[in-house]
Amino acid sequence: MDTFFFTKLKYKLYYFMFLLSERKKEQKETNRVAERFLTYNNYTVFSKLKGKKVKKVLILLPHCIQNYSCPFKITSDIENCKKCGQCVIGDFLNIKSQYPVEVKIATGGTLARKHIKDTKPDLVMAVACKRDLISGIYDAFPVKIIGVFNEIPGEPCVNTTVSINKIYEYLQKIF
Numbered sequence: 001m002d003t004f005f006f007t008k009l010k011y012k013l014y015y016f017m018f019l020l021s022e023r024k025k026e027q028k029e030t031n032r033v034a035e036r037f038l039t040y041n042n043y044t045v046f047s048k049l050k051g052k053k054v055k056k057v058l059i060l061l062p063h064c065i066q067n068y069s070c071p072f073k074i075t076s077d078i079e080n081c082k083k084c085g086q087c088v089i090g091d092f093l094n095i096k097s098q099y100p101v102e103v104k105i106a107t108g109g110t111l112a113r114k115h116i117k118d119t120k121p122d123l124v125m126a127v128a129c130k131r132d133l134i135s136g137i138y139d140a141f142p143v144k145i146i147g148v149f150n151e152i153p154g155e156p157c158v159n160t161t162v163s164i165n166k167i168y169e170y171l172q173k174i175f
């Protein structure tokens, strides 16, 4: 069977299983299907990248990763961040100075698609909660997206965060 269609079929199956398994779950609850889908997706994307030179990566972040009380408007430009250490946006500014990456805040699927269209990256790295990330990866297929779940220490959609070590680990694999 053609690899493209086999992969597409697998994405469809995973997504269907995810929707079924997610029905009675809270946003904060882990979902094993989502984790397995993400592992499969990231493995598939990294396999496709083998031997290829990646020149530009677009990192998409959810708005809830910014500290809720921060007065600086980073949705239009993350350079407005003052690196106060209250959230990980400052870490992404450091990453931006170390790697050929664009970092954008995507407040929804439409804006995410616009950032991809404007930036024309070789690869997207998306940070989001399980529902947004899984549906985003599924909808965007075959666009290559490396996904990273955000962490939700309190209530969903407020003051979320992400493992910066994981972001560096992936960037070192890419470049």
Ligand code: SF4
Pocket: 066, 067, 070, 071, 072, 074, 081, 082, 083, 084, 085, 086, 087, 088, 089, 090
């Ligand atoms: S690190 Fe940047 S975005 Fe986060 S709270 Fe501080 S100034 Fe605001």
